[in-house]
Amino acid sequence: MDILxxxxxxxxxxxxxxxxxxxxxxxxxxxxxxxxxIERSTKNKAEGQVDLALLTDGLRAEREQGITIxxxxxxxxxxxxxxxxxxxxxxxxxxxxxxxxxxxSDLAIILIDARHGVVEQTRRHSIIVSLLNLPHVVVxxxxxxxxxFSQDVFNDIVIDYAQVAKSLGLKNVxxxxxxxLNGDNIVEKSAAMPWYEGNSLxxxxxxxxxxxxxxxxxxxxxxxxxxxPQTEELHDxxxxxxxxxxxxxxxxxxxxxxxxxxxxxxxxxxxxxxxxEEAFAPQSVVLHLADDVDISRGDVIVKQDAPVQVAQEFEVxxxxxxxTPLVPRNKYLLQINSRTVRCVVKELEYKLNVNTxxxxxxxxxAGLNDVVKATIKTASPIVFDAYQNLRxxxxxxxxxxxxxxxxGACMISTQAKQEEFWPEI
Amino acid sequence: xxxYKLDYLDxxxxxxxxxxxxxxxxFERPALLFSGGKDSIVLVHLALKAFRPGKFxxxxxxIDTGHNFQEALDFRDYLAHKxxxxxxxxxxxxxxxxxxxxxxxxxxxxxNGLQTYTLLDTIEEFDFDACIGGARRxxxxxxxxxxxFSVRDEFGSWDPKLQRPExxxxxxxxxxKGENVRVFPISNWTELDxxxxxxxxxxxxxxxxxxxxxxxxxxxxxxxxxxxFIQLHDNxxxxxxxxxxxxxxxxxxxxAVESSASTLDDxxxxxxxxxxxxxxxxxxxDRVSEAAMEDRKKNGYF
Numbered sequence: 075m076d077i078l079x080x081x082x083x084x085x086x087x088x089x090x091x092x093x094x095x096x097x098x099x100x101x102x103x104x105x106x107x108x109x110x111x112i113e114r115s116t117k118n119k120a121e122g123q124v125d126l127a128l129l130t131d132g133l134r135a136e137r138e139q140g141i142t143i144x145x146x147x148x149x150x151x152x153x154x155x156x157x158x159x160x161x162x163x164x165x166x167x168x169x170x171x172x173x174x175x176x177x178x179s180d181l182a183i184i185l186i187d188a189r190h191g192v193v194e195q196t197r198r199h200s201i202i203v204s205l206l207n208l209p210h211v212v213v214x215x216x217x218x219x220x221x222x223f224s225q226d227v228f229n230d231i232v233i234d235y236a237q238v239a240k241s242l243g244l245k246n247v248x249x250x251x252x253x254x255l256n257g258d259n260i261v262e263k264s265a266a267m268p269w270y271e272g273n274s275l276x277x278x279x280x281x282x283x284x285x286x287x288x289x290x291x292x293x294x295x296x297x298x299x300x301x302x303p304q305t306e307e308l309h310d311x312x313x314x315x316x317x318x319x320x321x322x323x324x325x326x327x328x329x330x331x332x333x334x335x336x337x338x339x340x341x342x343x344x345x346x347x348x349x350x351e352e353a354f355a356p357q358s359v360v361l362h363l364a365d366d367v368d369i370s371r372g373d374v375i376v377k378q379d380a381p382v383q384v385a386q387e388f389e390v391x392x393x394x395x396x397x398t399p400l401v402p403r404n405k406y407l408l409q410i411n412s413r414t415v416r417c418v419v420k421e422l423e424y425k426l427n428v429n430t431x432x433x434x435x436x437x438x439x440a441g442l443n444d445v446v447k448a449t450i451k452t453a454s455p456i457v458f459d460a461y462q463n464l465r466x467x468x469x470x471x472x473x474x475x476x477x478x479x480x481x482g483a484c485m486i487s488t489q490a491k492q493e494e495f496w497p498e499i
Numbered sequence: 500x501x502x503y504k505l506d507y508l509d510x511x512x513x514x515x516x517x518x519x520x521x522x523x524x525x526f527e528r529p530a531l532l533f534s535g536g537k538d539s540i541v542l543v544h545l546a547l548k549a550f551r552p553g554k555f556x557x558x559x560x561x562i563d564t565g566h567n568f569q570e571a572l573d574f575r576d577y578l579a580h581k582x583x584x585x586x587x588x589x590x591x592x593x594x595x596x597x598x599x600x601x602x603x604x605x606x607x608x609x610x611n612g613l614q615t616y617t618l619l620d621t622i623e624e625f626d627f628d629a630c631i632g633g634a635r636r637x638x639x640x641x642x643x644x645x646x647x648f649s650v651r652d653e654f655g656s657w658d659p660k661l662q663r664p665e666x667x668x669x670x671x672x673x674x675x676k677g678e679n680v681r682v683f684p685i686s687n688w689t690e691l692d693x694x695x696x697x698x699x700x701x702x703x704x705x706x707x708x709x710x711x712x713x714x715x716x717x718x719x720x721x722x723x724x725x726x727x728f729i730q731l732h733d734n735x736x737x738x739x740x741x742x743x744x745x746x747x748x749x750x751x752x753x754x755a756v757e758s759s760a761s762t763l764d765d766x767x768x769x770x771x772x773x774x775x776x777x778x779x780x781x782x783x784x785d786r787v788s789e790a791a792m793e794d795r796k797k798n799g800y801f
Contacts, residue, residue, distance in 0.1 A: 075506060075507050076504065076505070076506070076507050076510070077507045077510050077511075105773070105774055105775050105776040105779060107775050107776055107779030108776055108779065144644050144659060144660070144662065145644070146640070146643045146644050147636045147643050147644075147686070147687070148637075148643060149636070149637045149687070149689045151689070151691065155507075156507045156689075156692070158687055170664050171664065173664070173666070174664040174665060174666055177666040177667045178666075178667060178668070285504050288503075290503055298517070298520040298521060298523070298524045299520045299523045299524045299556075301550060301552070301553040302553065303552050303553045303554070308552055311552060313553075315520050315549070315550075316517075316520065317513060317516075317517045317520075317668075322503065346548040347547075347548065347551045347552065354503045356505065356510065356513055356514075357505065357509070357513050358512075358513040358514075358516035358517050358520070358548075358549070371524045395664050407673070409669055409671065410669070411668075411669065412521070412524060465667075466667075469666065469667045469669065470669070471664075471666055471667075471669050471671060473671055473673055478650075478671070478673035478674055478675060479663055480663040480664050480665070480666070480671045483664065483666050
């Protein structure tokens, strides 16, 4: 049994929370007392039907306004898999939360209302899925019951969305016609749509292959903490604690400690205090090196056979998440895995219109939910891979040093061209 | 080896260890909140995996309401001693006396609200900048919204609308003086995951998690162990039943479930078969209102 993490994205009225409620309900993950609680709440709404959306709206303001304002995490199991759902808000002012939910997901379900087809928000959500490089996309065409389960309606939407997917380079896109409200094609195949030959949504979620999304070839080990017991019997014990974010580590492997570039050899690999032959992503382990080198938190022990990028200046695609605008020359902290360094956002190359995909060149600033291409310069080198090649080592956050708030999500694209002169920051 | 696939429990374990080490790497004075309940026992087990052969970079801290089950307290002391880590205990009773706080009245007086005062005082006393706790997102719908690194202001308040975005596995633990972070390494575990992990790792638990005979009061469809804090009346129905605890909190607000499950296998089978949620079946304090947990968290509760 393994884990599938997925997010659901859709417009306010696409029935997203209803879909999640349906998955939980039909997989028998909703308990009687929870159902009673939403039945009590539903009575206040004079609709008569149990409102499955109430299961995911955890905050009072959400229940009052009937909207989702933050990421909620929901869990269910089938005999085949454990599922973690990031339920993210659909409306524009909370796009940053969708980015948050997408960053940890293997798969995105993009909901489309069969009556409305591909709309602006569909594009916006798809762009985020593309930027965050999710390996799998499921397009769930919902409310098929309201279009008489029409195959033509479904096919038209498939054709429309295929254009979007192509322009964004989305991988592994699957289409499913559903009715979340009635449960059509959610757990069981729907008798109302005999023309649909694919899997039910749950059937698909249970079988989509995510193991291959783990990169096992480029060894990356960010050091989080150094274990030094300094007791009599363990006087010389010095273990580097961290999580292998990609690749496989074995005793005897040649490694390079970055950003210093010092070379060494793995002398032991420990998992939970026991020495093992090898360990692989995403295991948390302790590595020992043959040489006495200076390593501390924020350094990355890289496999020698898979070089990494080490640079102080690089280009990023950045999603801005703060009400305070991003202005070029602003300084922030940049955190990538366990390494945190000061940085300056040098210039904004363009702002991406997430509805039209048009680029506005050299914008003066970026506001909340804007997506921009920017160049960042750090006070000391960081160790990274291009996000589109290795998700685990290409994402960084920006932190406002004065408020300590996370204000930006960076997908690093490449090392910038070196400049002759750059003043101290 | 050879397949390079991690089982789901290994994935959850690795994620939790990573979070523990982020706390160790990012904070000066963290603490691990430890009650002797199953979730915090799992936290200790994970911390051993994260830091041994070194010592924990934090003490274990228990906020004792004075209404705890003796079995849980005994186990708390036993485990702290066994692993040789420092245990700090602070008592709600002392806070009530020192601050002249008013206790809840009624049949099942809860100290859940008062616990927050002692917790905040303890954080101030030791200047803790991070408190690791065993809350899980599947427990309750307000918890489903909380970050793994959850920033609290100097009043311990959680503002659900102003949470920091939490991306990838990158946890922002930056705070200002007076603030602290609550850290939840097992956020993504469900009740069933916890029990499956306890079984796989053969983790010791206090005896009250297994079936035993106990005198209980039948109250509002729940079974509450009779004890010195509960006001019994003549028309109360008190019987002896074979029960176990699905969660362990205060004696006044935790209900037992009727069960003959005496092994981990039995318990896991019961949990798979149950149609009632963990908190719904056993927590009397969550039922007060739909937003009971949200309100408590805003006031500094875990």
